[in-house]
Amino acid sequence: MKFRTRSSAIIGTICLATSLAFATAYADEPAAPSKAAAADVALTEVGKAQNPIAGAAGPDGTVWIAERAGTVRVLTDSGLGEPVLDISDETTTDGERGLLGVAFDNELAHFYISYTDLEGTSTIDEFAVQSGAIQPDSRRTVLTQTQPYENHNGGDIKFGPDGYLYIALGDGGAGGDPHGNGQKLDTLLGKILRIDPGGAEPYAIPADNPFVDDPNAKDEIWSYGLRNPWRFSFDSGTGDLLIGDVGQSDWEEIDWAPADSEGGENYGWASMEGTHPFRGGTEPANHTPPVFEYDRNGLGCSVTGGYVYRGDAIPALQGQYLYSDYCDGTVRGLKIENGQVTGQSDLGVNGGEVISFVEDGDGELYVLGLGGTISRIDPA
Numbered sequence: 001m002k003f004r005t006r007s008s009a010i011i012g013t014i015c016l017a018t019s020l021a022f023a024t025a026y027a028d029e030p031a032a033p034s035k036a037a038a039a040d041v042a043l044t045e046v047g048k049a050q051n052p053i054a055g056a057a058g059p060d061g062t063v064w065i066a067e068r069a070g071t072v073r074v075l076t077d078s079g080l081g082e083p084v085l086d087i088s089d090e091t092t093t094d095g096e097r098g099l100l101g102v103a104f105d106n107e108l109a110h111f112y113i114s115y116t117d118l119e120g121t122s123t124i125d126e127f128a129v130q131s132g133a134i135q136p137d138s139r140r141t142v143l144t145q146t147q148p149y150e151n152h153n154g155g156d157i158k159f160g161p162d163g164y165l166y167i168a169l170g171d172g173g174a175g176g177d178p179h180g181n182g183q184k185l186d187t188l189l190g191k192i193l194r195i196d197p198g199g200a201e202p203y204a205i206p207a208d209n210p211f212v213d214d215p216n217a218k219d220e221i222w223s224y225g226l227r228n229p230w231r232f233s234f235d236s237g238t239g240d241l242l243i244g245d246v247g248q249s250d251w252e253e254i255d256w257a258p259a260d261s262e263g264g265e266n267y268g269w270a271s272m273e274g275t276h277p278f279r280g281g282t283e284p285a286n287h288t289p290p291v292f293e294y295d296r297n298g299l300g301c302s303v304t305g306g307y308v309y310r311g312d313a314i315p316a317l318q319g320q321y322l323y324s325d326y327c328d329g330t331v332r333g334l335k336i337e338n339g340q341v342t343g344q345s346d347l348g349v350n351g352g353e354v355i356s357f358v359e360d361g362d363g364e365l366y367v368l369g370l371g372g373t374i375s376r377i378d379p380a
């Protein structure tokens with residue numbers, strides 16, 4: 001992710017015309033209703049926030065929204081309520097810092113926040129949740145990672161269907177991964193981590209993590225070779241993992257791993273940017289190439305990974321992976337079958353400076369525009 005100052009004037013004013021045909025090999029065939037057909041959708045603004053940046057489905061059907069400066073508020077029928085958590089005196093918003101991610105465990109018994117502290121150190125804290133409320137006295141720090149630069153902090157956190165906490169960390173920053181962190185297995189930077197926060201103090205390593213038997217590798221690592229995996233998600237229908245990894249200057253990519261992956265994927269950075277050698281790099285023998293990439297000639301400049309749609313409100317969207325781009329804002333869809341993209345769509349709606357998607361307990365999706373909008377993806 002790259003935070004940019006950008007006019008919000010385009011929000012809601014472009015891309016309203018439908019241009020929804022799937023660009024598949026069958027695009028010239030007569031249109032016929034099918035799962036591959038693009039959906040008519042609309043963005044319904046359901047709330048305003050100060051730099052909404054992340055969100056999670058909470059207890060009793062609620063949706064919790066994190067604001068970058070350090071507050072968490074619950075979405076209600078009349079917009080966001082008062083803060084239920086405020087760490088604004090513990091973080092800053094310089095560079096790409098701030099409160100960057102939130103998650104509940106699968107039992108909705110604990111709430112986790114991912115933020116950079118006053119020194120810029122990536123920090124994951126846990127709170128117990130009782131009767132739908134954060135228990136402030138229960139707070140503890142689960143994991144920290146110092147950051148050599150202020151950018152590429154990653155910051156997303158999600159619980160997988162296996163009940164473990166996955167944590168995205170960028171390569172540490174600057175540009176071009178000067179320390180080679182993406183390909184190094186002795187650092188947590190440039191990785192997706194997988195830990196069991198309830199298994200020990202401060203956390204346990206799942207016994208089947210891919211590098212637990214490698215003395216030269218960090219046991220927390222699930223997958224590596226990532227530049228700035230700003231947003232990732234698990235398909236709530238299949239358990240597949242999808243990662244939006246922000247590119248350096250040419251290629252934005254989406255990485256995919258099946259639900260039965262044993263981990264250890266090398267997504268290539270900084271030897272590769274997408275499917276392309278980066279600065280003379282050599283493709284690693286074990287490179288897992290992106291399932292999808294796009295260049296900077298039209299679709300944007302900083303991919304924002306989303307979710308596979310598993311809601312009921314828009315049947316034609318069922319099973320499509322929705323994503324966007326911070327610099328472009330158009331919500332787009334990918335149909336992915338067996339790790340291959342078999343269709344692409346432009347949903348014809350624009351969420352502004354799209355910084356994140358949120359999936360509620362029913363599988364419906366929300367789009368967060370960093371400029372201040374929270375929008376639900378509804379049937380048109």
Ligand SMILES: [Ca+2]
Pocket residue numbers: 225226245253267268269272273274290
């Ligand atoms: Ca890659």
